[in-house]
Amino acid sequence: MSTAGIHAGWSDTDCHRSMTPPIYATSAYSHPDHASLRDLFARRSEGFAYSRSGNPTTRVLEERIAALEGGIDAVAVASGQAATTIALCALAAPGGHVVASSRLYGGTTELLDDTLADFGVTATIVDPWDLEAWEAAFTENTRAALVESIANPGAQLVDLDALSEIAHRFDVPVVVDSTLASPALYRPGDHGADVVVHSATKYLCGHGTTLAGLIVDTGRFDPRRCPERWERLTTPNRRFGVTFADEYAQGRSGLLAFARAKYVTDFGTTLPAASAQQILVGIETLDLRVRKISADAAALAGRLHADPAVAAVHHPSIPGRPDAQIAARDFPHGTSGVFAIDLDGGEEAAAAFCDALSLWSIAVNIGDARSLVCHPATTTHCHLSDAQREACGVGAGTVRLSVGLEDLDDLWADLSRGLQAARTVQEAAAVGAA
Template identity: 50%
Template sequence: MTTTELALAPSTGFSTTQVQGGYRASASVGAVPPIHQTAAYEFSNLAEAADLFALRKPGIIYSRNANPTQQILEERIACLEGGASAVAVASGQAAVAVTLLALAHRGGHIVAAHQLYGGTIDLLQETLDDFGIGVTFVDQDDLDAWRDAITPQTRVVFAETVANPIAQVLDIRAVADIAHEAGVPLVIDSTVGTPHLIRPGEHGADFVVHSATKFLSGHGSSLGGVVVDQGTFDFGADAARWPQFTGPYTRFGEMVLWEQFGQGHAFAALVKSKYVHDLGPSISPFNAWQILQGIETLDLRVARQSATALTVAEHLAGHPAVSAVHHPGLPGNPWHELAERYLPNGVPSVFSFDLAGTQDETAFTRVATVLDNLRVFRLVANIGDARSLVAHPASMTHGHLTADQRAAAGISLTTIRVSAGLEDPADLIADLDRALALL
């Protein structure tokens, strides 16, 4: 249930951490982290097994809960985010789900931004409702709306660093202050932001979630997700509000997770021993290993993708077939100032643009004309890939939303999402120009 021993000093630089964090090689084990492709583990004796199953002793009991390769991944991402501990699971969606289930608990309430990935909105407004967990959506730029939506039952405030797909930049510090004034943690999905461009914990976030499928992996080959506990939220300060951490954990007798594991680690212990154990969203050792390989080049890839996206966005901003480009790196964008404040290393490579023309029955046909004639960009429901990708949010990732919900998120019928990859920027621009000329 625990993470591996720190293999690097906390002050180690980002690039060194992304290559070596969480793993110490030895004479008998190579420099590259191994894949522990096993379902279960042999115990030295029954007493040890009993202690492990009762959480009296740290260790691994079964790969549904933890695996040595997974633990290296968790340690590395926790280090990159400056956090205390992490839990890796089967997908980014699973990471969001187990995080919100663990924090909201029974009958809890979540305040979330309108500007979210469509799958997250599905989870919040439908599936979590089945668990008796309510949600209120607010405009992420309206600080009064955040304050007004919080109730005595609120247990989580949730948003994205840079929203998918319109690339709205969150004022993380302002929203964190509102959450903390109400005595609840701020959970940030920083999949688009990546720890290279922004570390939300430095701006007040208490938990940081990633779809590791995206930039952390970087090659569109493996599903995975991770949540990092920054170790900043004190569940013991208002113990009655957080019985899942401060009260007896009945399946383990009178054990209290807050006392047994402490701040920064009790959350991971709960998620692994209950939500991952019971619901089974386990990451495979092979996927964990592939994501580790991707992380080794994270800063190199993200820096290149960020620069390419800005180049493409600047070109589209002057194109006659484009009515708007939603990229916070462009002067005049509503979130340009926030991007300069929170993203000094570059703006993420996921952004959107709108085709010129009316929002009527011809919109889908016009979008299809462009997307179906691209040859370098790939029409794929993913982001953060080495390849440049496009999608139509209104009929794909956000297709389950109502028209009002799409409007609240800034998505029109002619919005096209772009995830810039590692190709030559000139080829990407030429590809877009060729397709846009067909309108």
């Protein structure tokens, strides 16, 4: 993991022996003759023509994340949201059905509910801890199953081996948003996932500087097993003049070749080369950062659990969590720096808690080197219905924490000030009620 994070996808054999991948700041690539560019467009050769569909710096990132996830290929895109959108469009648009976890980042729930619905994609939302409901949700038309390996914001873990086994019985590929886990903590492909998506904006970047998304093909999905179902991949494509599934015979991803040629190129959701380079630098320290952050998050979760101002702590280490066994079995290095707390006193207590903090920033990002808090009900999950928020464990008093790289005791001292402010609101409410 640490070695691939530094070296995969790049060796200093470019013309200047640059040790780190240079930023190829170019829109297009010149070709030695007419035939060379023509063959590239006809998909008879490989290379770069125009940076909307591929760039050498971005390609290093794609190869590196494919190596880290143990996959056969990857595509980099402009954001995590673009990664989920394109993965689901490639599998389920137009008109397919998706079985999706009830515990997803709010933006993903909105994407399923609204924008993908515009493409005729329908979704059944299921609690991924309820395996019977998960199984019952699959239909003849299901084209993808979607879960987060560690859910945002409540850090609930999924038994991916069990969920994948059910999905594969219906010949449905499993897409895992592994943003919170990152390959430093968990490789979904080792537990049955067919496609992994990342918001690389978070831990892969690690410093809150850059938006990016990644889609990885783990090499399990083969549309040739059900050719009629995946006819966009298994029959000659009129527009591109190839059958994308033929890529699998060469050990490459037909799904990602299709996603890049059609959706990345048409939607223009390209990752800039400078952004790819930022993510590559971030990945070099991923392993070290994520292990420290995960350990500090577990320590803070324990201290918060012991404080009477906190009604609940949503972290897998808290006694009574149904996913404790999954944590012990599948997450030996921790479960990231993201978790949530519930404060009695609703939004007023949550606001007092956040406003009393000075080291923690009030911001909607996660996975930064800086520690961040936000109130999901009025920010990341504000467009959801009450029922949708309840299903993913977001209440009026829920605060999401994203632990950064600062000193643990400094972080706790600041949280203690937040808890004191929340207690003041709770006590005033209790006096008012009396």
